[in-house]
Amino acid sequence: MPRLTPQTARAARAWASEGWQALVLGWRPDWMNLVRVTTAAVLAYVITRAVTVGPIDLTCSLTAILVTQASATGSLRMGMVRVGAVLTGIGVALVVSIWVGLSWWSLGLVIFVSLLLGSLLRLGPQALETPISGMLILGASLQNTAAETRVLTTLIGAAVGILLPLLWPPAIPVGAAAASVRTVARRQADVFAAAADDIDEGRLTGESIAAHLRAARDVGDDLGRAGELVGRVSEMWQWNTRTIGRADVSPLLRSGLDSLQDCAAATRALFVALGHEARDEDVDGAPEFSDEVRAAVAVVLRDVGSCIDSFGALVEAETSGDQERRRVLLDDNMELLRETRAILTDLMLMESGGGPTDQWLLRGSILRAVDRILQVLDAPARAAQHARWRDEQGRRVLPGPTISREFAPLDRAVLTSLRRAWRRTRRSGAVGGAGAAPTRRP
Known part of the structure; x- marks a missing residue:
């Protein structure tokens, strides 16, 4: 009986968890x-x-x-x-x-x-x-x-x-749409993390890159589901009394999803280029990359995944107003990716110096795919886009996750203030009662 590798075991556990969640959430009625x-x-x-x-x-x-x-x-x-x-x-x-x-x-x-x-x-x-x-x-x-x-x-x-x-208008699934965009980013980040782990553990083989390319293409299903939810939010926003005084976040979700779709296209191009660079396991010969370049490729892939994941977290946080901390994290990850990308470029230049021109063109396509992802996930451009959207919406408040609930619970801060006021009332009543003159029974 064949033994399961750690990667296969982790993938099986993730598939079982996602399948069970999909089964439970799929039959839950509205x-x-x-x-x-x-x-x-x-x-x-x-x-x-x-x-x-x-x-x-x-x-x-x-x-x-x-x-x-x-x-x-x-x-x-x-x-x-x-x-x-x-x-x-x-x-x-x-x-x-x-x-x-x-x-x-x-x-x-x-x-x-x-x-x-x-x-x-x-x-x-x-x-x-x-x-x-x-x-x-x-x-x-x-x-x-x-x-x-x-x-x-x-x-x-x-x-x-x-x-x-x-x-009695229907609820608008803003939280579900934002979570679906976040799921797309997380799935893309997992593809890059798995590819980086494989490159760290062994050679860059055609079979492993083909498997990661299939995983990158499978993210298209998540993109389709997220697109349906975002489209549903955009359609239901019109003439719905729940949206009175609330900012329309559907443009943010749509632009974020479009950026992740561009990242998905660049991801497929990157793995296609890596697949041309790799060779089969049963073919002997010189390694496709030196150890230094291979390690740098793994680091760059892992950093790309971190950038995409932090971008998805930023898009989700923009719907609730908690985007500043997420934007700082994206800035840090982007700066780190630029540094590791520059190191990888220098190593590739030194390794391919004097080599065939088509080899450098092939490796240059890998770098161009990374540059495309850097361009799509540009944090300052996203901040400027968010500022323009905020000006268009005026003083309307963000919907947050409560717009997707029929009966939103009271905010925790409101409950805390009410509890404190009630305690002060009881305390003042107790003090007043203690200071009052006792009454005699007839």
């Missing part, structure tokens, strides 16, 4: 969204019972569920498109159910007309919600309910579905 949709359905039914007389069906609740789910996600424009798609399907189903009821040909008619109207109204990807809503309403119309009552209940459900997300 409780507030469940409560919001349920409240809309019940509220629409209660209002319908209060304003109508006689038997009613559940068209009001069904319409409220469909419209609430449509209007609570995305920007105002996308929400209105989805609401329009739902109401179009509901309108077609109401006309058909009032006049002919449910049959195989009326079902086909509702689907065809709904798709046709969705195409004419240019609803795009939301066009499928039109026949879906129509089929649901058509199926709910089997009860013997007056046509005017069904129209009224549909309008009540639509009004509740539109107004409830405005009065």
Whole structure:
């Protein structure tokens, strides 16, 4: 039975931990969204019972569920498109159910007309919600309910579905988006750290570099997930009452993610160049690098990973206002990387002096990839960009992690001040009671 290397064991433990976290977090429901949709359905039914007389069906609740789910996600424009798609399907189903009821040909008619109207109204990807809503309403119309009552209940459900997300808006996942950007930076830093460890332990082989190149390309999945979360924050920020008086941090997250994407491209180019420089394990010959250059390459890779990791921490801290300490750390790591990069350049120049030109061009591509990462992660440029963003936002406060919670807890400082005030009140009351004259019992 083959033995596991320490690197393989660490990778297995990390994979098991990340897989378990993904499994636990993946099935966790959005409780507030469940409560919001349920409240809309019940509220629409209660209002319908209060304003109508006689038997009613559940068209009001069904319409409220469909419209609430449509209007609570995305920007105002996308929400209105989805609401329009739902109401179009509901309108077609109401006309058909009032006049002919449910049959195989009326079902086909509702689907065809709904798709046709969705195409004419240019609803795009939301066009499928039109026949879906129509089929649901058509199926709910089997009860013997007056046509005017069904129209009224549909309008009540639509009004509740539109107004409830405005009065009780969905939470914006700012903290989750910032954490996803931080995860991308950490994954890239882990790739560089693992490559540096391998170079320190042995020769620079083609197989090991190919493995690290695959790991660098796998970071693209994390980039995609982070991009979806950041895009969701940007869309949900519009016309959401939770954002009143709060600074829009989505541009910071987007620019930080774009920088990490540029770093990912430079990372792949760097490992491709290292792969051309390396050779296979079964090939004998002179080492690809001298011991000094190999050690310097490992140090540079490790420093690059530290810079990317500190940049991700800075982007995450910018959403909560704790970026000064992170910016100082990034400055220090960048300065250290410039020094180690200069040492590596001198060693490569001395080693390749008088050698073939293509060898120096190949090693120069490694240095150019490092320079690209230095350019992308420039801390002063990031600080200037943050200052321009701060001027645009004015005096709006940062959202922090509490904007992604439905009911944010009181701040620790507020609780401490309240506790101290309560203690002073008790102490003053005790002192006053001690100094007061005792009363005699009758």
